Amino acid sequence: MPWASVPCRNSNLTMSGVSGLIRRVASLMALAFVVAACTGKGSTGSTTTPSPSARASATGALVSGRATKPTDIDQPGIKVPAGDAQFSVQVGNHDIVITGDNWNTIVSTSRVAPDVGVEFASGFNWTATTRNRFQYLADLIAKDESSHDFDPITVATSIKNTTITSIVALYNAGNQAGTLAALKLTVISRPAGTFVGSGEFFATANSSLLIPAKTIIFARLVCPVTAQPKPINGAWTVTDKFHYDSFSPA
Numbered sequence: 001m002p003w004a005s006v007p008c009r010n011s012n013l014t015m016s017g018v019s020g021l022i023r024r025v026a027s028l029m030a031l032a033f034v035v036a037a038c039t040g041k042g043s044t045g046s047t048t049t050p051s052p053s054a055r056a057s058a059t060g061a062l063v064s065g066r067a068t069k070p071t072d073i074d075q076p077g078i079k080v081p082a083g084d085a086q087f088s089v090q091v092g093n094h095d096i097v098i099t100g101d102n103w104n105t106i107v108s109t110s111r112v113a114p115d116v117g118v119e120f121a122s123g124f125n126w127t128a129t130t131r132n133r134f135q136y137l138a139d140l141i142a143k144d145e146s147s148h149d150f151d152p153i154t155v156a157t158s159i160k161n162t163t164i165t166s167i168v169a170l171y172n173a174g175n176q177a178g179t180l181a182a183l184k185l186t187v188i189s190r191p192a193g194t195f196v197g198s199g200e201f202f203a204t205a206n207s208s209l210l211i212p213a214k215t216i217i218f219a220r221l222v223c224p225v226t227a228q229p230k231p232i233n234g235a236w237t238v239t240d241k242f243h244y245d246s247f248s249p250a
Contacts (some may be wrong), residue, residue: 070104199223
């Protein structure tokens with residue numbers, strides 16, 4: 001089945017641009033998590049506007065109505081095996097760590113406080129369960145990262161055969177909608193610092209991305225592998241670097 005993704009244009013990246021942001025991504029060869037294949041035409045989710053009552057509730061539990069045990073592990077998005085498996089998202093100066101049991105007990109009937117709007121870019125197939133899980137993740141990101149009007153944040157990166165797949169949170173923390181043009185991703189292996197692959201997204205006038213205020217759009221970016229990272233002690237680590245031409249008020 002085909003992989004649904006944001007259209008990718010191969011790019012020899014330069015270091016110029018509005019922003020040069022670096023995110024570390026560690027991937028265990030034992031598959032601590034899997035970036036699940038999102039097949040089909042994909043869709044764009046509507047924004048859930050944060051309400052004062054929702055913000056207040058975030059001081060308590062972000063999620064209510066969890067399943068009693070991990071379920072729906074194969075939902076689109078990020079598939080985290082139950083048990084000790086986990087994934088982490090670097091936000092600011094620390095990591096948000098989410099275990100498989102935490103992620104997989106959020107289901108379609110769970111109630112998640114919408115502290116920040118959530119949408120999915122075209123090509124990111126999702127279900128009600130996926131949306132609740134990513135709403136939870138978005139709320140955690142919003143709690144920790146509000147220092148920039150716009151910030152691309154790596155959620156998870158997977159390398160399979162000749163394909164790099166990165167799920168990225170595109171966070172507009174400002175009070176005004178903005179348009180993202182020409183997001184460039186380059187992936188570097190660590191500690192060697194060798195080039196793994198790159199791509200450019202939302203690079204044309206017809207494909208620029210409108211991000212509403214106080215909203216995270218989750219995008220699934222797919223690029224070809226140029227050189228495989230070399231595992232060290234059974235695992236590899238890569239760094240995602242982001243540059244973009246502009247993020248301007250809409």
